[in-house]
Amino acid sequence: MTEQRVDVLVVGAGLCGLSAAVALADRLRVVVLEAGDRVGGKAASRSRDGWVFDCTGHWLHLRSERVRRFVLELLPPEAWVEIERRAAVRVAGTDVPYPFQTHLGALPKETVRDALRDFVEARIDDATRSDPPRTFAEFVERRFGSTMAALFFVPYNEKLWGMPLSELSAEWMGRFLPDPTVEQVVSGALGLDAHLAGYNARFLYPKTGGIGALAEALAARLAPGVVRLRTALRALDPSGRRAVASDGTVYRYQRLISTMPLPDLVAACDHVPPQVRAEASKLRxxxxxxxxxxxxxxxxxxxxxxxxxxxxxxxxxxxxxxxxxxxxxxxxxxxxxxxxxxxxxxxxxxxxxxxxxxxxxxxxxxxxxxxxxxxxxxxxxVFDAAWNRARSIVRDHFARAGVETRGRYGRWTYNSMEDCIADGLDAARGVDDGDA
Missing domain, CATH: 3.90.660.20 (Protoporphyrinogen oxidase, mitochondrial; domain 2)
Incomplete structure (x- = not known):
């Protein structure tokens, strides 16, 4: 077996792992292992006969000035187009502008009446309660009322998740679900501008190459050989700071940043406490x-x-x-x-x-x-009842062993491309501070 010593080993060449590597590689010996045949993870693109396809819609919404500066240093402003979102919702055979909850005026009058009545009653009831919603199903009923829940929130999300919303917790949504005031809902029902855009009203997109151009630009900032494609993490010994790749190379590292799915990271380790392994098995x-x-x-x-x-x-x-x-x-x-x-x-x-x-x-x-x-x-x-406790126990185990778990699958969460980039930059900062 070949053995190589590195300062930082990064597992995964998605946006998070590449951002961490770019932030560190000018002063440390960094290697990035990537099991796939291209960089970018789910933010990669492919082409055929003149068409360019992403891995479904990948639109870059930027709120952080730090991430914006970082991205525009990779690809200058003239390499991007800025796009104003055009989106709609299809409910009961009717097209409604997005966000649905502030465009009820597009629905039949009887439906608007029922939706407004149920929405106001739900808000009044919710204001009198001190207990938080336990499930996603309960959340949408308490926030939007039974009519809006039955028309859109329940059927759409059950199609998306492939399971009843009663199996999902209510603690994950955050900024991703526009939460209107009573005035905004009533304004939308009357056909007035409710001024609720949601988090993704405008986005950036590369002029050429699809969204994969962003990951390619990150990889281009790294020296040849830093990113090892078609090379997966096969085995990990955190206590010995030793990793074995699928090509047989043994890496002796000082710091490890992993963006691979938490259950896979646990499976790569021989010596994991039974409780940690049991909790990892609950992650869906x-x-x-x-x-x-x-x-x-x-x-x-x-x-x-x-x-x-x-x-x-x-x-x-x-x-x-x-x-x-x-x-x-x-x-x-x-x-x-x-x-x-x-x-x-x-x-x-x-x-x-x-x-x-x-x-x-x-x-x-x-x-x-x-x-x-x-x-x-x-x-x-899947954000079920076991999710938060299980991922916390697994992540805490690796943190104590000096392994920083980052990105969507290292944190086992839902996040945006901007969040992944920010998480990679934060991981790099942790290495600099001696915390990762």
Whole structure:
């Protein structure tokens, strides 16, 4: 076996791992192990016949000035386009602007009446209670009332998660679910501007190369050989600060930053306390299946993405890469990503394209040049009752052993691309401070 000594070993060449490596590599010996054949993780892109496809929609929403500066040093401002979101919600066969909860005026008057009544009653009831919601199902009922919950929040999210919302906790949503005031909901019901944009109202996107251009720019800042593609972490001994890669190389490291999924990190270690191994077994995630669709013509609707709550439509969201950035398709053509509700069964191809016709995204199957079925393992971690305690015990175990677990899967959470970059920069700062 070849042995190599490094200051910092980074596991995973997604946005988090690469950001940490870039922040450290100018002064420390850094190696990045990546099991896949390209950098970027789920923020990678692929192309075919002039179409560029991401791993479903990846739009860069920046709130942090620190991350914005870092990103614009990688790719200058002229390498980006800034896009104002166009999104809609499909409920009960009706198109409603996004966010749904502040555009009730698009619904039939009787539905608006019921939604407003239930919303106000739910807010009054919630204000009198001191106990927090225990489940996601309870949260949406208490925040939005039974009518809005039944129309959109429950069916859409059950299609997305593939499970009843009673199995999910209420503690994960944070900024990702726009939470309007009573005035904003009433204003939207009356057709007035409710001034509730949500966290993703504007976003950046690379002019060329798809979202994968961001990860490629990060990797380009590292010296040749720093990133080891097709090289997974096979075994880890945190107490001895020793890692074995799939190519047989043994790495002796001073610091380790891992972005690999927590259950896989536990599995790579021989000596893990039984309680930690038991808690890791409770960490769940849902896989996704989606279609990349190349169109002979632009999409028939202008939205960047549409949330589809109707249970008779076999997908929960359809987005258009080319509506957001036309150069992602050849001139005069278009592209879609279609996120399917059914993860496992035979592809219901006819039903999917009938659904796209029904909601007006394509005119007929003749619009389709080709499509490819894709899968995303562990697309979202599951925020069930065991989630927070289990991930905390596992992460604390590795932190005590000098292993910093970062990123979406190292933290076992839901976060944005900006969050992943920030987490990588924070991990690098921890190394500099001697804390990682």
């Amino acid at each position: 995630a849902v896989d996704w299946r989606y279609l990349d669709v190349a169109l002979r013509v632009p999409p028939r609707r202008p939205e960047h993405w549409i949330y589809v709550a109707d249970r008779d439509v076999p997908f929960f969201r359809v987005g258009s890469y080319s509506n957001a950035h036309p150069p992602l398709a050849p001139p005069g053509k278009g592209s879609l990503y279609v996120e399917l509700s059914d993860r496992e069964g035979p592809l219901a191809e006819e039903e999917v394209f009938d659904g796209l016709v029904e909601i007006g995204v394509i005119a007929s199957r003749e619009d389709v040049a080709f499509f490819e079925e894709r899968r995303i393992p562990r697309a979202y971690v």
